[in-house]
Amino acid sequence: MLGSGLQFILYTAVFKKDSLGEEVLLQGPAGPIPVLVYPPKKKEKGLIITLTGFAMQGYRDKRVAAMNHAYARMGYRVLTPQINTIDALCIHPNAIDELKNAILTIASHPEMNPNGFVPAIFAPSFTGGIAALALAELPKNTAASLCLLGAYTDFETTIQFALSNPNQTDDYGMHILFKNFLKYELGVRPDLEALIQTALEDNGLKRKQAQLPALLQKTSPETKELYARLLQDSKFREETLLRAWKKIPDFDTWKNRLDVSLHAHQISCKVSIIHGKEDDVIPVSQSVLLYHLLKKHNPQVRLEVSQLISHGDPKYGFKMIGELMSLGKAFGYFLDQTKF
Numbered sequence: 001m002l003g004s005g006l007q008f009i010l011y012t013a014v015f016k017k018d019s020l021g022e023e024v025l026l027q028g029p030a031g032p033i034p035v036l037v038y039p040p041k042k043k044e045k046g047l048i049i050t051l052t053g054f055a056m057q058g059y060r061d062k063r064v065a066a067m068n069h070a071y072a073r074m075g076y077r078v079l080t081p082q083i084n085t086i087d088a089l090c091i092h093p094n095a096i097d098e099l100k101n102a103i104l105t106i107a108s109h110p111e112m113n114p115n116g117f118v119p120a121i122f123a124p125s126f127t128g129g130i131a132a133l134a135l136a137e138l139p140k141n142t143a144a145s146l147c148l149l150g151a152y153t154d155f156e157t158t159i160q161f162a163l164s165n166p167n168q169t170d171d172y173g174m175h176i177l178f179k180n181f182l183k184y185e186l187g188v189r190p191d192l193e194a195l196i197q198t199a200l201e202d203n204g205l206k207r208k209q210a211q212l213p214a215l216l217q218k219t220s221p222e223t224k225e226l227y228a229r230l231l232q233d234s235k236f237r238e239e240t241l242l243r244a245w246k247k248i249p250d251f252d253t254w255k256n257r258l259d260v261s262l263h264a265h266q267i268s269c270k271v272s273i274i275h276g277k278e279d280d281v282i283p284v285s286q287s288v289l290l291y292h293l294l295k296k297h298n299p300q301v302r303l304e305v306s307q308l309i310s311h312g313d314p315k316y317g318f319k320m321i322g323e324l325m326s327l328g329k330a331f332g333y334f335l336d337q338t339k340f
Helices: 002-013 062-073 094-108 125-137 155-164 172-181 190-204 212-218 221-232 234-246 251-258 284-295 318-335
Strands: 022-028 031-038 046-050 076-081 120-124 145-149 270-276 301-306
Touching (some): 002 062, 022 094, 076 094, 120 125, 125 251, 155 251, 172 190, 172 234, 190 221, 221 234
Parallel strands (some): 046 120, 145 270, 270 301
């Protein structure tokens, strides 16, 4: 278990390769599904379906591509499907249905899964919660294992944390919430929406020259003042977004479907939960909660809280060796369950 996990970390950190795999268009029951394919570099051990978070690059996110190459180098066939709802940075229960469709389509496809492996699923951040919900709704034995990296469990609590945390070093997640929910409280505001989208692109695309300052100069004083207050006044921001969240049409249905804590008992596969100790976007308490909920019904669960994947500066010294070994075991626990 430790060996495979450390090997994976070595391939992603030292022998990093982030080119995109071959794009293939699969025909699913709900329409075509673009998939990036990374074939195994040696005798095939298993099938891994990897998902991206809410990245501006969508399913072409090179951070996930680097992980995919590492898995492939170890002998796994890796596929990253496009989930349109996620790629559109849209928080909606439709993402659960899209993902279920993608998993079933890939697993049953004779060319994508020629050896008939039960797939393992890897998903980070908000998409991790969506993956957990998809597996909760799918039949048992649909997945061999699930690896969640910094995922949420209780959506409303996660929203509150993201909006009110004074130590947040990156406002990307906060702008995702603005993009999805402000309209339900403030109405359609094209000028405000343009500011939010530009801020997301500046951050997510790592633009060398940010475009937001120039756009702000062209924006009306009223809208600039509102945007500044949303950024700077945490109480106003939290109250506005939580009111907006509760005004979503079919709110009760949304809340039920997006709340992993209500459905965790239906996840029966092996689960490796990994979370950064200092995560300031989705708090580590979300993974601790999920671990305890799963443990009540599923003994095959592992939780790893690591200082090596938190936001902020890396920490060096002898302690890092122990952290690396523990993180290797967590990834190894996930990988060693893919050999079905």
